[in-house]
Every structure is written in structure tokens, then in C-alpha cells.
Amino acid sequence: MVKLIHTIADHSDDVNYCAFSSSYLATCSLDKTIRLYSLSNFTELPYSPLKGHTYSVHCCCFSPSGQILASCSTDGTTVLWNTQNGQSLAVLEQPYGSPVRVCRFSPDSTYLVSGAADGSVVLWNAQSFKLYRSGSVKDGSLVACAFSPNGNLFVTGSSCGDLTVWDDKMRCLYNEKAHDLGVTCCDFSSQPVSDGEQGSKYFRMASSGQDNQIKLWLVSFTDLIGFDLKFKCTFPGHSAPVLTCAFSYDGQILVSGSVDKTVIIYETNTGNILHTLTQHTRYVTTCAVAPNIPLLATGSMDKTVNIWQFEPKQHCAENALETEPKMRVENWSEEEVSVWLCAQGLKDLVEIFKRNNIDGKELLSLTRQSLTDDLKIESLGLRSKVFQKIEELRIKVESASVGIPDEFLCPITRELMKDPIIAAACREY
Known part of the structure; x- marks a missing residue:
């Protein structure tokens, strides 16, 4: 189902995160750089690496159009880059200068969220590059974030193990203790599913944690019940903290990476393990699935990014x-x-x-x-x-x-023929 097709070994330190657009793969590292690669042949772009951060780069993400790349760092900033030429568009400074651990664009590119080690979460206007709203969680550092596919809300995860749900006005809608030892990552599937006897529509959300677990949640948005989040199941397999998780675009598979150095590919509907990948030699810190082609990228503290191809169904x-x-x-x-x-x-x-x-x-x-x-x-x-x-x-x-x-049946009208006539073929000589 999946095979290793390429390995990137350009970073000089731990790979912290990787992200896909429709054309590029971005990677960021403890070495303070972000690197960009073409998906056509995995060659590094001429203006890569992107240099601007003064400390480790923790996370990077593309805008939905792929024209902007955001990166965030221990230096307390989130930098927006033009993916066409690598130029810096804006430097967004986190309030009080706290190290920024995670950043995410909203599905319509209106907002960018940045979450920091002091628990602060900022909603930036992605067009004007101005601070729109801000808030904070009660305890812990913000280390994970994901927008719902409809853009109505986003979820943050903290090092204390809480999942917090926010709307686009930065109002806290819900808070739940999800992982005992801390949340590490969360991700939404973009495809809705039906669940329950009434056939209500839900979105799946996955979260991973320091408790070695991956949990699947169902999030609903209806006129009758408004917002609802409920726990669905736990996926087994990892023997150490799970640092990353990501859905495929169609939501049919879920990928995870762990301190146990493995990458596990699950079938989402059943929770069955389809593949366990063991090529990384140190902790697997990040995984990402391409939006429109069958590619998976996994990054590790072994300083490499492996690119895998899903075989056609x-x-x-x-x-x-x-x-x-x-x-x-x-x-x-x-x-x-x-x-x-x-x-x-x-x-x-x-x-x-x-x-x-x-x-x-x-x-x-x-x-x-x-x-x-x-x-x-x-x-x-x-x-x-x-x-x-x-x-x-x-x-x-x-x-x-x-x-x-x-x-x-008549080949034209598809009605039952009562007196069919067979016409012999004529040939001119």
C-alpha cells in the first residue's frame, strides 16, 4: 500500500515539522531554517532555505491557496513567507514574546492562529497581518491547533492535556481533559461522516498525546444541538508518546508518529493497522499527507524527512x-x-x-x-x-x-422490443 520513494537529509538538526501544499513540501528544523521542495521531483527550490528566525522553528503551514507559508519559532515570532520567491511578507510578534509552538491558517485564509508556550493564543487577520483577537488557556503551553473544515471554530491542545474549542470570536466553547500527560497534536478530517441513528453529520478529529494514545473524536455542528464534541475510540499500536497525527484528505486513513520511532497507518473506520513503518532511527516528530496526490511525508529527530507513496487502489x-x-x-x-x-x-x-x-x-x-x-x-x-x-x-x-x-431492450430507448428487426450491414465495393 505504501513505499518509500525519497529521503531528504538537508537539515543539520532535528526536523520538527513538515507540511504540504498542492505544489510544495515545506520542512522546518531545530537548525532555525525552513526548506521548500517541489513535489514534481523533490528538488529544493532556488530560494530555499528560508532564514529569518533566530531560534528553532517549531511549526510551518501553508495557506489554503499555497501562496503563503507561515512558520513559528522559539524566538517569539510567526513569519509569513511568499512561496513564489521566498520573501518575508510579515513578522508577527507574539504578545510578551513567548516562544510560539504552533500556527494554522483558517480554511478560507481569513485568519492565522498562533499558540505559544505561555498558553497565549492569538488570532491574526491574515490579510492585514494585524492582531484580531487573543486569549489564553488556564494551564500549560499551547502545542497543537486545528481548524474545523467549515472554519467555524478551531481546537487547541495544551501540554497539560486539555483540548479547548474556540469560535472565530475567540470565545471558549468547550474544554476537555483529553490526554493525561499532555496533548501533542490534533487534526481534523475534511470529509463529514454520518453517525448515530438519526444520521447526523459529524467531522472526525484525532488527537495524540504523551500517554501513548491516539483518540478519535466526533465534532458536530447542527442547528438543533449547536456544537458537540464526543469521544469515539482509541487507536492502539504505539508503545511510547505519540508526537504527531494526520488524516488523509478523504479521511479514510490516519497516520501517526511516535517516540517509539515508528509511523503507523490506520484505517480510520475500523482502527485497523494497515502498515507500521520503521525506517526512522530516532523519534518521529511530524507527519503530513498531501492534499491532492498520494504522498506521505514523515520527519524525525534523525534529521531526515522520508517521502512515501501510497499505491493506487x-x-x-x-x-x-x-x-x-x-x-x-x-x-x-x-x-x-x-x-x-x-x-x-x-x-x-x-x-x-x-x-x-x-x-x-x-x-x-x-x-x-x-x-x-x-x-x-x-x-x-x-x-x-x-x-x-x-x-x-x-x-x-x-x-x-x-x-x-x-x-x-432497444439500445436507444431501452424499452422492451416487440418486433425487433436485424439490419444487415451493407458494404460498398
């Missing part, structure tokens, strides 16, 4: 639906719908359908209007193609339900 092959008659279309799961889309040459629509939780029953009920209004498929040609495929699928379902062989 076999179910996207052209013959993926050869076993389809064994299951009625209306009983297809969201994953089976994804398989069908791949088989029809509509792989680009998989994420849209997953985001809207389209299963087999909902697939059969889609109309041209819903493809436009609900799924927001803007391309007329793409809408027409997917609707035609859905129509063919409906006809196939109807034919199967009454037991009519396909050869008895």
Missing part, C-alpha cells in the same frame, strides 16, 4: 464493477459509489460525491437540477456525462428488477 480499475450484480445499487455505500465513478471515467467527481455523502440510493435519485444546485458541478459537459451514466444505471436497475435480458 485497485478498485478504480476499469473492470471494478464486474462484481456489481452481487449487490443491489440502492444498497451501495459511499465507497461503492466512488468505485462506480472511477469505472465510468468520472474520478474527478469522487470528492464531490463523498463530501455530499452520496450512497447508492441517493445516486439513483439525482437529477440534472440537483447536480447543478446541490453538488455544484459547474461544467455542463461533466453534468451531462454523469447524468447520462446515472440514467444508464437506473435502466440497468429497472431491467434487473423485472428480469429482462439486456439484448431484449
